Amino acid sequence: MGLLVVGSLALDTIITPFDKVEDALGGSATYISIAASYFVGLVKLVAVIGSDFPEKYISLLEEHNVDLEGMKIEQGKTFRWGGKYHYDLNVRDTLFTELNVFESFNPIIPENFRKSKYVCLGNIDPVLQLKVLEQMSDPQFVVCDTMNYWIEGKRDDLLKLLEQVHVLIINDSEARLLANEPNLIKASRMIRDLGPQSLIIKKGEHGAMLFTDDTIFSAPAYPMEIIIDPTGAGDTFAGGFTGYLFKTRDLSPNNLKCAVIYGSSMASFCVEKFSTEGIENLSYLKIQDRYREFLNISRIDETIPA
């Protein structure tokens, strides 16, 4: 059983107007796994690293109950990414992308991972995401992330993948691009017609929207005064969202809403520090406190005056 996570492990160089880190722990699967670890007994990770991947990062993943049987170590350098954030932190430039060993990544799912019912596919080539699903014996709940690059460059593969996805998590510009429709409500219906029962549209500082059944749910953003590093917030959202659903085994629309708030809570911790530092030392109690704070932001005592 367990939750299967597939994606990238990376070494990130991150520059903000206030600080800089080099070769920090990064990658979609890293953030997803650590975020999910607070909800899931054992996270089954499938990814690739180079021989230069620091031992301390491996230890960190192990401390978060990440099963590394599916983590392949290749001769060569680990995937590296560099990004520079602007003053308002909503805008960033990619400084470099060095695929290195990630270029030939071929996700092989270990035999005892294949029966996992819950799968979280981090943002990688949809061809690889499809390969993962082909190896699974009976995936019951597949959560998937993607990005503009694949929507534009590998649309056919992505469309094939979406037929097998239960929840797609993308941001607003990606949703508009995927549906070729500026109105997000229309776009959401068009995307759900492609396969996913549920769609989550992340809107950064404006929160997130969940579309499921005939329900539209709007989740607020956490009012953050200080954002240190937005890197990995989306992956962390996906990890918290999927992890909470794995924990509760309740896929009702209302519990999906709760999961959106848990995902948002995890993402709000993520951006408070550089790299994965914001989500390394949490407790479930602290996460629940943040969850309650989130609920308060949109709480209203309902009164209909005469």
Next chain:
Amino acid sequence: MGLLVVGSLALDTIITPFDKVEDALGGSATYISIAASYFVGLVKLVAVIGSDFPEKYISLLEEHNVDLEGMKIEQGKTFRWGGKYHYDLNVRDTLFTELNVFESFNPIIPENFRKSKYVCLGNIDPVLQLKVLEQMSDPQFVVCDTMNYWIEGKRDDLLKLLEQVHVLIINDSEARLLANEPNLIKASRMIRDLGPQSLIIKKGEHGAMLFTDDTIFSAPAYPMEIIIDPTGAGDTFAGGFTGYLFKTRDLSPNNLKCAVIYGSSMASFCVEKFSTEGIENLSYLKIQDRYREFLNISRIDETIPA
């Protein structure tokens, strides 16, 4: 008593990718008054029109219980504004602004309007907004709108005005400009330090935020598939918000939240049709239905799992 509304009456030319109207009823005071009329027995309007202002628009205001004693008719042409919306309707270009009789607008508050406790100042020159307040005997609750043009061009007057304002309603880019701070949470505190007890930041398709006491409230946007004409949505929000508070005479934080949802409800009706058509023929029942729909968008059955 009654609610005093001061602002512009205008004739708007509006071009969208789908349709066009010329010399349609417009202006901040128009939208505010009509929206507020569903909550308020008598709206006391102070504005100026030219001798060309169509009789049918005067009748429309009268049908909505707008007291026109403070509406001055000057020889000359009425204020005219033209705007063209882009395909995604979030972006618009101003085609022309012909101030006409509005150029010499000097708001004189009729004697029996001066005791109004509730005042809604539509978006006009802060010098004029100040003049209005000077004539009031004891304004208890002043709601005020403004825009980039005044924030940049008449900052000192605006700052003087803000000391006397209870609720400022602006959009996110205006908030950032006014506080000179990109983070909206920080900006909200800085703006409230300038005078307003409460601040509402409108975020268009992302909803609105209310900052009051130590409360931050996030209101969702109504999921609109078809937006015909966004003109006047912000003014309509202000009219619904202020009108609801006037009706209930309850300025508690929770009731301010309700008022934000009523304002949002009114704005969602506004954009469904051109000009004021979307808010001309509403009923209080219809408004309450929309209010309930709004509450559902962010409703969640709260469960904290063990």
